[in-house]
Amino acid sequence: MSNRKTAQAPPLNLQKAVVVIPTYNEAENVGRLIPLVLARDERLSVLVVDDNSPDGTADIVKALPGFGDRILILEREKKQGLGAAYIAAFKWILANTDFEAVFEMDADFSHDPEALSEFLARIEENDLVLGSRYLHGITVVNWPLKRLILSVGANRYAAFVTGMSLKDCTGGFKCFRRSTLEQLPLDRIKSDGYSFQIEMNYHCWRRGMSIREIPIMFVDRQVGVSKMSRRIIIEAMWMVWALRLRRIP
Numbered sequence: 001m002s003n004r005k006t007a008q009a010p011p012l013n014l015q016k017a018v019v020v021i022p023t024y025n026e027a028e029n030v031g032r033l034i035p036l037v038l039a040r041d042e043r044l045s046v047l048v049v050d051d052n053s054p055d056g057t058a059d060i061v062k063a064l065p066g067f068g069d070r071i072l073i074l075e076r077e078k079k080q081g082l083g084a085a086y087i088a089a090f091k092w093i094l095a096n097t098d099f100e101a102v103f104e105m106d107a108d109f110s111h112d113p114e115a116l117s118e119f120l121a122r123i124e125e126n127d128l129v130l131g132s133r134y135l136h137g138i139t140v141v142n143w144p145l146k147r148l149i150l151s152v153g154a155n156r157y158a159a160f161v162t163g164m165s166l167k168d169c170t171g172g173f174k175c176f177r178r179s180t181l182e183q184l185p186l187d188r189i190k191s192d193g194y195s196f197q198i199e200m201n202y203h204c205w206r207r208g209m210s211i212r213e214i215p216i217m218f219v220d221r222q223v224g225v226s227k228m229s230r231r232i233i234i235e236a237m238w239m240v241w242a243l244r245l246r247r248i249p
Helices: 027-040 057-062 082-096 113-123 145-162 178-183 193-206 230-246
Strands: 017-023 044-050 071-075 101-104 128-132 174-177 211-215
Touching (some): 017 027, 017 082, 017 113, 027 044, 027 057, 027 113, 044 082, 082 193, 113 128, 113 211, 128 193, 145 193, 174 178, 193 211, 193 230
Parallel strands (some): 017 101, 128 211
Antiparallel strands (some): 101 174, 128 174
């Protein structure tokens, strides 16, 4: 793969971190997930980014104990996609808070809250920590074979085109240092889904940041509807070539 040099991240004595959870019609999940996240570590808070869910997701978040303290919400007028939700959250966090680390996490329990402890430990030594489904074999549960083949193929394709030496380029369970996000061109990142995850990783990799993959168990959602679409898949296919040809500094 690549021989790009990686800078050693300075030690971080983490005091405060926030888990960003984008939601659209996650009423059946979010009220159960947030207390589990907060219980993992007293340094953690949660920021829900809700795209005006018609099922009342935002109301459930606001009714939870701790809302306004360790539970925050960013409400948007309409559904605008996963990438846009994260970018809005990152900008809001950088402008309005002093959180030292920022997580991405799905609302549907595909990402295990128990893994947050390992992320917190590793972010003290790295600029970006990625939860990998393919670091030690395949750690995915309940996916149909077609979906698994698509994901494995997409990751190999993205790594080949971009040159990134990552086992899981497209995963959405990750943790950035605040200083990492501050160095990224958030205004220029417009992609969604798989593409968004690849693009964020690529910007970090091109800048020589310290990226650490850790193994996670990924469990397909049990409640609700997947946000995956053909458009997201096609966007990822051309996005990796756009990243390579742009030669992002």
